Amino acid sequence: MFKCGLAFPRCRWILPLLLLLAIIFDIIALAASSGWVDSKYHYASLWDQYRGREPNWESSSLMEYGWAKASAAMLIIGCILLIICFILSFLALCKQQAGLLRVIGLILCIAILMQVISLIVYPTKFTETLIQNGDYxxxxxxxxxxxxxxxxxxxxxxxxxxxxxxxxxYGQAKPIYIYEG
Known part of the structure; x- marks a missing residue:
């Protein structure tokens, strides 16, 4: 009457969808013109910073600093690796190549390392270099x-x-039910 178990063939498409969501999040983080750092008289993105007050904002590029270039480059490399993993995940799940799944996991680990370094270097160096006083x-x-x-x-x-x-x-095994009622 009632059977409860994991349906692997139906659930296998969740991972590429999660990778797509991660790609969207990365693109938002890369393309945002503001929102990385906010305060009353200063705000910054990954690329630029703005100081001043409402009608007169003074713009300057963060790309003159080595740490900002490194942070942006690592975030872009992580996003590119993520896109590669997204494409490979469709190939692995459609062509039923389980050996490719671990390769995707390894590439994702490299992308994670790049992103984590970028997301730690940026706030550390930003606060050390550009913040004199105030709440950010x-x-x-x-x-x-x-x-x-x-x-x-x-x-x-x-x-x-x-x-x-x-x-x-890949739906080749008999389902094992957790509960049969």
């Missing part, structure tokens, strides 16, 4: 960068573990 908040687009990284961590764990359940994933 790292806000929404910086949070999107961390959101993408957290999604990538979860997906990498699953991509590394999925080859252990290859038959269940």
């Amino acid at each position: 908040e790292y806000s929404w687009s910086y949070g999107f960068g961390w959101g993408a990284t957290i999604l990538m961590i979860g997906c990498s764990v699953f991509f590394c573990c999925l080859p252990n359940y290859e038959d269940e994933l």
Whole structure:
């Protein structure tokens, strides 16, 4: 009457969707014109900073600092690796190539490393170099960068573990029900 179990063939498309969500979060973090750092008289993105008051904002590029270039480059490399993993995940799940799943997990681990370094270097060097006094908040687009990284961590764990359940994933094994009623 009632059977409860995991339907691996139906659930296998969740991981590429989560990777797509992480790509969207990364693009938001990269393209946001403001939102990485906010305060009353100063705000900054990954690329530029603005100082002053409402009608007269003074703009300057953060790309004159080496740490800002490194942070942006690492975030872009992490996003490119994430896009590669997204494409490979469709190939692995459509062509039923379980060996490719661990490769995707390894590439995701490299992308995670790049993103984490970028998301730690930026606030550390920003506060050390540019903040003289006042209250600053790292806000929404910086949070999107961390959101993408957290999604990538979860997906990498699953991509590394999925080859252990290859038959269940591709619908070749008999389902094992947790509860039969």
